[in-house]
Amino acid sequence: MELQPISGGWALIAMALKNLTIFTMVIIVVAYATLAERRVSAFIQDRRGPNRVGPFGLLQPIADGIKNILKEETLPATASRFFFVLAPILVLIPSLVTFAVIPIAAPLPTPVGVVDMIIADVPIGILYVLAFSSLAVYGVVLGGWASNNKYAFLGGLRASAQMVSYEVALGLSLIAVLMLTGNVTLTEMVWQQQQLGMWYAFPLSLAFILFVISAFAETNRLPFDMAEAESELVTGYHTEYSAMKFSAFMIGEFGHMVTASALMATIFLGGWDLPGTWDNAFWYQGQLIGGFAADGSVILAQPAVWKTLLTFMGFAGKTGFFLLLFIWIRWTLPRFRYDQVMALGWKVLLPTALAYIMLIGGSILVLDEIGVRWGFGYGLALTAISGVSTFAFVFFMDRGRTITGAAAQRSQKVEIKTIPQALAGADPAPAGD
């Protein structure tokens, strides 16, 4: 049987089903990410975390949801009503719609045709993601401004500056990926990683590091949570929000986290790709192919339901790893100072990303010129180049201390100064008047 993409009325039904399942799934993952955050933070602090609602506290997100819906909505008297209500919506929607272009599994064969496991395989792919993720900053800024509260306003200001700055580093670290892929769709990125025989985290290791750092800043997570900074700004831009509007901000933040995790998994860890060539599948000139033979002819892919399920689990595992990383780092590292965040973004990440683009661009040019075939050897050569540059980056960032160890342990002396009693007992105020 010739494998054909699903078409006609079945395509509409498949699209509706995919929309429903994927967005429901994202919402559920977001709900459970809040639980995971509380549980993991508890484990890190040797506590148990919420474990009362349902087995292992698994019904806690539902309890939280009911609580937030039933709570009273407050509207500050001096707030700008329209923008105050608009802001949570503007944060929530971009964080969820971004998921539409991320492929979640290998194509699923059905009796009426092959279904791609992606909502919208749009040709602009990653550009769509960048466009929508940068819309979220409007929600944060509007929320801070419309509240008419100085702390919320400061939080919104900081968030806008930070998100705009790190968007630059984020976009530039992606350029190397786009150069290597030769396309901006995420399905093609997964395909090229399958063809390369290794995930982009290895041949583009420095881009991976820059992207992860920028993603942390973009999602406003610690150690870059300038927008919230609860010890300085109460809770930043959502200080004045309560009940479901606050919840919308939280869902937006976690939705951002989930999307960023899925994106990092797709771009740098091969998406739904699992080791081996058995799961490779890509639409090439109207055919679902699994690879190219040595003479250039195509090998047809053999999609199967179990392959779809297995690759989906692989994708979920990679996304889950990044989610755990987000939470784990949040409960380990303290917050950066605001000027440090800005300095890191503009003075370190931006020049590094630019230099890396030059390096990878030059390497790709040289490798193509000397006729290295696209494949594992190509990947190894780039891995070596990126490995050296990553090492250099880390070495210079930490001034060589990463290898030799920080001076902190050696030179931190504690001195006990004793002030003589006569001095200590003397009245410090000038006597006389």
Next chain:
Amino acid sequence: MAISVKVMHRPAPETTSYLRAALSGMALTFKHMINPVKVTQQYPEEQTDLSPRWRGTHVMETHADGRPKCVACGLCPTVCPANCIRLVGGEDDQGNRYPIVYEIDEFRCIFCGMCQEVCPVEAIHVGRHFENAEYTRDRFVYDLDRLMEQDHPSTLLWDPSDPSSE
């Protein structure tokens, strides 16, 4: 007395490593994350043992026939520093004194235990119990019947010859 000041000589920022410190910090938090030993006490199921001298909710001791042991001498309202005991004494036809009204306001009580110490007939006690939540404030004024109903153990008095209660 001389004053000691601890002076920390922190290393200059040019000589420290952020990355190494961050990674070792993450290793530490990971170790705690997978550590099965947790400090949380699962409260309603697991209860801490209260000290034998814990002073909590009051108990009124009764005779075998159900009468309160209290003889309405008036010492406990007198000694009470928080003034939370209301006592109206009466006398029956045999001349035995008994409390007509005996109320303790658990909100005003500071749980000093002096009522128990001063009681000549060992009738009023503070008890080893603290879970006395209620839905309304007026439920916190315990009357005589309620004080007699309390079934938790009463507090051990401090014994000067055995200061650590062994």
